[in-house]
Amino acid sequence: MRQSAFTQKLDIEGRDPLSLPLAALLYQQANSFWLRKLAHGREVYMIPTRDIAAVVFMTELLTRLRNKGVDLDKVSHCRARQDGKLLDKTNNTKYAAQQIADIIHSWVPTCTTDPDTQHELTQLRSQLAQLRQRVGEDTGDTSTSPTTAPSASSPATTPEPRRKVLTDNIAKTEEWWSHQPSDAIETVERVAVMMGIPVSLLGKNYDALNLLRAMTAAISLIN
Numbered sequence: 001m002r003q004s005a006f007t008q009k010l011d012i013e014g015r016d017p018l019s020l021p022l023a024a025l026l027y028q029q030a031n032s033f034w035l036r037k038l039a040h041g042r043e044v045y046m047i048p049t050r051d052i053a054a055v056v057f058m059t060e061l062l063t064r065l066r067n068k069g070v071d072l073d074k075v076s077h078c079r080a081r082q083d084g085k086l087l088d089k090t091n092n093t094k095y096a097a098q099q100i101a102d103i104i105h106s107w108v109p110t111c112t113t114d115p116d117t118q119h120e121l122t123q124l125r126s127q128l129a130q131l132r133q134r135v136g137e138d139t140g141d142t143s144t145s146p147t148t149a150p151s152a153s154s155p156a157t158t159p160e161p162r163r164k165v166l167t168d169n170i171a172k173t174e175e176w177w178s179h180q181p182s183d184a185i186e187t188v189e190r191v192a193v194m195m196g197i198p199v200s201l202l203g204k205n206y207d208a209l210n211l212l213r214a215m216t217a218a219i220s221l222i223n
Contacts (some may be wrong), residue, residue, distance in 0.1 A: 022046075022083060072096070109193045130218050166220045172214045177209055 001020070007013040010024050023035060025046065038044045049055050065072065076092035085095060177184075185208050192211060 027059050109190075162220070166217060168212055169216050169220045173212050176207065177212055188215075191215070 001007045001012050001015045001017060003013050012020060012024050022038070026034060034044050046057065067136070072093060075090060076096040077089070079096050079099070080087050080092045081093075085092075087095060103122065188208060192215060
């Protein structure tokens with residue numbers, strides 16, 4: 001087992017994967033329940049996942065089903081028959097899982113990804129870069145962003161009152177963000193989606209502060 005934050009947390013760094021203790025991979029209190037089952041010769045299965053969210057979700061879901069006495073084999077069989085499917089036991093379960101996955105997928109927030117929205121967002125970013133550059137020139141600050149060439153549809157200049165409002169709002173946003181906890185990014189992302197920013201832009205490596213600046217610019221320019 002190679003060195004990583006994961007192996008260090010579980011104290012399994014340097015171990016042979018083939019001799020890894022099962023209890024080391026069980027989530028929270030699951031080791032107490034499932035190891036007792038295994039010790040009595042009962043069937044026990046593990047599902048490896050790549051992120052903790054999947055582990056937490058599956059643990060909670062299966063715990064609730066077990067506490068309610070739900071037999072997944074029977075439920076899957078009945079559901080498949082209701083839909084006119086004549087499947088074996090394994091495929092019944094797969095079919096039911098696909099339907100559940102479709103339901104969960106319907107909860108994912110959707111937003112437009114049309115070219116007009118993408119173009120508008122690009123314009124806002126370009127205008128923001130230009131305004132920050134001009135503010136830096138006016139104050140003698142050379143640490144601002146490099147000059148960004150204006151697009152064909154972007155205005156060459158911005159009226160002084162609006163520029164002041166924009167720069168003030170951005171400064172307030174930056175100050176507000178500097179005092180927010182780490183989980184505040186979830187709220188920012190929800191607001192971004194509601195404003196029409198494509199989810200595809202909210203990848204793993206984007207800069208949250210730049211996103212906030214773009215959103216602030218959009219609101220300031222509209223008002």
